[in-house]
Amino acid sequence: MKTLKIDQLRPTQVTHGMREIRDKTKAYRSLTGHDLEMAIAEKPVPVVLGPGGAPFVIDHHHVATALWRADVKRVPVVLVSDLSSLSTAGFWLTMENNRWTYPYDAHGRRVSFTDMREHVWELDDDEFRSLSASVRDVGGYEKTAVPLEEFRWSDFLRRNLPLPENDAEFDALVRQAVKLAKSKAALGLPGYLGPSD
Template identity: 75%
Template sequence: MKMIEIARLRPTQVTHGEREIRAKTKAYRSLSGHELQMAIAEKPIPIVLGPRTAPYAIDHHHVATALWHADIKSMPVVLVRDLSLLSRAEFWLTMENHQWTYPYGGDGQRVAFTDMHEHVWELADDEFRSLSASVRDAGGYEKTAVPLEEFRWADFFRRRLPMSVSDGDFEALVRKAVRLAKSRAALGLPGYIGPAD
């Protein structure tokens, strides 16, 4: 499996969830030796090569950032597509057409591709992105292969729930969001499982 330095990975999104990253970083730091190597190997980063053969991560930004914070400097990647011969404009158009990028800030406003960060660990915190992951982990919806599903759920919660500030508030918010995720209001979102019978 091809390895790449995390510092070389270019992000294709503007935000990530700091709570999720802290939890993943703690998990990686608790491992060592073979266990750590296996944990790293099971989450290779899918990449697309862009102009000047720069590697763009199209998923697992949280994993890459958590590994970086855990002082792991390289990780395995899987090449999805080589778009290095395209112009910068053609590259980003192709990335959008394939839903391999999410150029929106935590406020839902679009960000210019020229303003996207250079490194995965520089992304802005979006509490609702952490909330969407926590709701999925709590059984509020199922993980699917739909691109950017966590962002769709984050935007759904953003329009309906206030954001918490403390860890206690966040846990209560997750419980509330799980109920919301199973309500008819979420019908049509990827991984929707509906109310329990």
């Protein structure tokens, strides 16, 4: 399987969840040798080649960032599409049409593609992105193959819950968010499970 240096990978989103990255980084740092190699091989990073042949990450931004923070320099990649022949404008239009990019900041506001970061580890922290992952991890909704599902959940939670100011508030918010995720208000979101019996 082909590998690329993590510092070559270009992000296609503006935010990520630092809580999730810290947890993943800690997990990767706890592994050595064959165990670390297997963990890295489990999550190849899907990329699309853009203008100039630059590899743009369309999933696993958190994985790539956590590995970089754990001093891993290269990751296996899977080529999803080669759009290197397109103009910059045509590239981003195609990326958006395929739902391979999410140009929104931590407040849910659209940003220009020219404001995309250069490296995966430079993304802004979005507490609601971490919250959506935590809610999924404790069974608030199911993981699906729907592109950008975590961001749809993040935006839903952002509209309905206050921004946590510290770890205790975040932990309390997870419980509220799970209830909200299983309510009728979340009907239609990917992985929706409905009320618990």
